[in-house]
Amino acid sequence: MTAAREPVLTSGRASLRRRIDHGVKSLAQGRLGRTLVIALPYAWLLLFLLLPILIVLKISFSEMALASPPYTPMLQWVEQRTLSLSLHLGNYAFLWQDPLYMAAYLNSLKIAAVSTVLCLLIGYPMAYAIARAPSGWRIVLLMLVILPFWTSFLIRVYAWIGLLQGNGLINHLLLSLGLIDQPLVLLHSNFAVYLGIVYSYLPFMILPLYATLVRMDLTLLEAAADLGSPPWKSFLTVTLPLSLPGVIAGSLLVFIPAVGEFVIPDLLGGPDSLMIGKVLWTEFFSNRDWPVASAVAIAMLLVILVPLLLFQRVEERETTDPTR
């Protein structure tokens, strides 16, 4: 070993210069690679995510026109020289004045909020049970929660149509048990929308809850018991506060997509279950009013921004938490 010690670095001025040159070059290469890594996704997102939203913003300020595309331009050359900017606020005024849109927004928020609470009520006991199951079972139970997510969302919503129909399975069962003598109107109602949302988004509630609950140090509960706290009290004073980040994360993961949901109110909802996602769809596809659809979209984004910022604050607190 000792004899084989060959100097890796040859000394001398020339070699020194060569090495420094080389070093500078490879640093530059490193920088180039780094720039490429950033630039590719950055450019893509600027072009296909940010730009489209700016275009939506722009179109929301224009008027509907019988043209292709069906809206008036925002910037126009008037008499060759002056660039005229016409900000048409009519679409927003229209949203504000027409009770349909306000009702749709409020109804979306209400349906999303109620569904979130329902998800929490069903999801918390499940997440808790999975987290406290024997460790070999946990992965299986968790897999069973995630599995429906990998199958088609549309088909899972569709499955409820068959169950809820007037001549569907549930009515059939209740009738034959003699509990009712008239088929209940289950499909095309707010009830069906709640059911559909809770059913579709339950896994998004369970996963973050499970993640915080399974991480919890169980000796904390033993310490609480040792200090004389009965189990129910330990749950309220120890487990629940510690799982709060999971509760918040799960609630937002259900609430935010539920607000903009289209498929569920469209397939399961009735005429009174107005939701803003469906309004946007109708405005765009049926009325072909692109400017109003754009204004609806921008307003929806603003509504969602509030829980979004809340979510970010929670996440920041999580990452800066010194105990982790």
Next chain:
Amino acid sequence: MPQPRRDPASLESWQDPDARPFLEIRGVTKVFDGATYAVDDVSLKIFRGEFFSLLGASGCGKSTLLRMLAGLERCTQGHILIEDEDITDLPPFERPVNMMFQSYALFPHMTVEQNVAFGLRQEKLSRQEIRTRVGEMLELVRMTGFARRKPDQLSGGQRQRVALARSLAKQPKLLLLDEPLGALDRKLRESTQFELVNIQERVGTTFIMVTHDQEEAMTMSTRLAVMDAGRILQVGTPSEVYEYPANRFVAEFIGAANLFDGRVASADGDRVTIQSEGAPSDIVMHHPQPLAIGTPVTVALRPEKIRLLDEPPPEDVNWIRGTVREIGYLGDVSIYHVGTEGGLTVQVQVTNRGRRTSGPLTWDDVVCLGWDADAGVVLPA
């Protein structure tokens, strides 16, 4: 503390004024975020074949200094030279330096063999050559039987040895070790200390180790540097640093020290007389440099250099009377905490020669403590 036997010739190089340093650190500074001085104007010369330790508490800048040597952090200021060649701006993959990481950083998806071969593969050595070298390295760290294992199938001690083999495989001129024994349990750590020193002697590579464990640094190093707040406070052999600490921080950081604050009352050749409020008698110490009368100083005395006396010494210097407050029985030695009349607590260490369950003293005994003029050092206050 047992010391591994060392080749005496290699011990002397830093004392020879003409010796060419192998590694030279010149005024190296690292500033984080424009304000935090992690390493503050450090200069060091390290010689071929040394086992040098950077010793300090966590956050003292020792790891940052090591990472700058490896090229993983850039120097804000200063230069690093290996054999007079400036490597300050070389990226890590072009330096003739390898590092053993505190977490070992073994690649989890590669076998032991592949881990050790990784550095050699980057040099484009022939397959045959790589195989021979990996074999040698695994033999060196006694891991030949584990070549096909993955890191997560090894114990902590085995991983540590693989990490060592991997960092030595490229035969670097300089090996950097970041808390190499930090993750091992106490028993294993002691035997590994000797193994590491033996391996270093066999391969002859210069080692620089970062550690917060003073016992480890004392046992293993040829020389060590004590760091605090980004600066080097003292450089020396383990015994120099222990017996002649340069300042209060070093005296307290390495081993235990009893400190008496006082002023120089008189100086006579290499002897100074110090008056301290904590001691009823004058303190007379050896001190080769002249000190002006009235200079505030601190006398540092090691617990094992203080004796228990039956009565005050006849010359009436270098003694203190006190009451035994605490007794710590450690088997081989006992440590007494003696509360003095001046309100200080003095630590005394006594070797337990005879076999008895209790020492010669018990709680609340009044004792006299005495020491010799060369039992401690006089430090600037």
Next chain:
Amino acid sequence: MTGRRPFWLFTALAFGYAFLYLPIVTLIVYSFNDSRLVTVWGGFSTRWYGELLRNEQILAALWLSVRIAAMNATFATVLGTLAALTLVRFARFRTRMLFAGMVAAPLVMPEVILGLSALLMFVTLEQMVGWPAGRGMTTITIAHITFTTAFVAVVVQSRLSQLDGSLEEAAMDLGARPWKVFLVIILPIISPALIAGWLLGFTLSMDDLVIASFVSGPGATTLPMVIYSSVRMGVSPQVNALATIIVVVVSTGVVVAGWLLHRQGRRRQS
């Protein structure tokens, strides 16, 4: 733990899983129903499977969806991995906030907005630069890549941030250049996350109705679009059969993947 708590935990689980799986089970059962009506059991039959396999429209839509999903998953995995690398490894650059925001945005944006904005952009682009000419498979794929990249980035990001940073430093210290460190060290270690990200991207694309409806054009009808239009007409036994096939394929995949992971874990321990 008292004896009663496991019982109510068990009840919660039983109720929860029944809720999750009963609708799917009824779909499967009725896919073998000879009768067209949901409530009437007309005897066991596989005729809907036969009709499904002869349904040219569904088969064409399936083929289109699979192609879009595969292309989308591949591109999204590349972009998402780059985005995750940027967010985890390059801690500081000037417009980081904007970038992080854009990466995460599709996770919380309603699909209707993503679809509408993508369409309006395609229309504008076509007007200004003549590309993309018309809408169809290309536009659907681009729109899907944009929103699934976010999901891939999240998956890869969580794996990357668990990675011990000193692994990369060790590789560089041993002489590997940055791109080689990425290829030889990082990529193999995060490969499970890349596979998971790819599968997620594939599933999300296969599943998407809303965005595809906005940005597709004549002749480009994806599977969810076909299912949607037939479902709007009411219950369709062919969709039941299709659902059963999807459930069987996905469950088999998940069980096989789980078994492989389990075996790998056992081999590691021994």
